Amino acid sequence: MAKIKPQALLLQSKKKKGPTRVSITTIVTCNLLVIMTVLSLYATYKHWYKRSGNQLTMDLTRFERTETSGETKKFDLPGYAIIETSKGLITVELHKDSSPEFVDKFLDLCLKGYFKGMHFHRVIKHFVIQGGDPQNLGAAEEWTLKGKPHGQLEMSPKHEAFMLGTTKVKRNAKGFELFITTAPIPDLNEKLYVFGRVIKGVDVVQEIEEVDTDEHYRPKSPIEIVNITLKQEP
Structure with a gap:
């Protein structure tokens, strides 16, 4: 058997065990x-x-x-608004076709969070509940404080009970009042622009209508709009 020289063994060992170098x-x-x-x-x-x-x-x-x-x-704008109040939820169907101007304004203000924290500052039984700026009532105060309809005008379907509207007297103002009627009120035909109808939460509207108020129909305990959520379907 041939002998392997020590130098050959050393070279062979380095080839097998030496680390592989990685280039830079x-x-x-x-x-x-x-x-x-x-x-x-x-x-x-x-x-x-x-x-x-x-x-x-x-x-x-x-x-x-x-x-x-x-x-x-x-196109394809939300057709419904869910008004979350401190008394419960009120779902409103928006009249996109018959009142597009006011629906667009309402939707824009909802997206900006305008109604968050707004109070219903007028509550008149068998008439309306009103939300908006209590410090800037303008001409609306004259007819809301009457508390009941006057005259026997022809009934308009859009002014039945539980309709959502905003006052005509402040159409060009910066603010935006919200009204929900709680009874058929024919003499509001010249007072409100109606742009929606309550389809769920009538009991909530009625509960708000029954709260205790002072002599100026202001609720003694705050009733707040917590948020308004827009929906494609109710």
């Missing part, structure tokens, strides 16, 4: 690939996050461009 170029290349991958993932996440946020906003304010006139019109 390989290390730099790997690091660059990792950095590029991280940046790519971050850019993708940022893109989809922004897109989802924009989509949520556009759910209520989507527009379409008509090919013939070039005008922009709203």
Whole structure:
């Protein structure tokens, strides 16, 4: 049997057990690939996050461009509003077709949080409950404080009980009053713009109507609108 020289054994051992060297170029290349991958993932996440946020906003304010006139019109707007009060929930069907101007204004104010914290500051039994700015009543105070209808005018369907409206006397004002009728009131035909109808929560409206008030029909305990949620379906 042939003997292997010590030098040959040493070389053979180094070939088998010696660590493999990694070049600097390989290390730099790997690091660059990792950095590029991280940046790519971050850019993708940022893109989809922004897109989802924009989509949520556009759910209520989507527009379409008509090919013939070039005008922009709203479509697919919410048809219902859920008014969360300190007494319970009131669901209102909005009259988008017959009262588009006031529905648009109402929706815009809802999105801005205008009604959050608003109080019903006038509660007149068998007449209306009113929410808005109690310090800026204007001409509305004259007829709401009467507390009952006067005259025998022809009944209008839009002024039946449990209709949602806003006062005509403040149409161009910055504020926006909310009225819910609690009885058929024919003489409000010239007082209110009606843009909705209560379809759920009539009992809540009636409970608000029954609260104790002072001589000016102001509730003795605050009745607050906590929030208004817009819905496509009731």
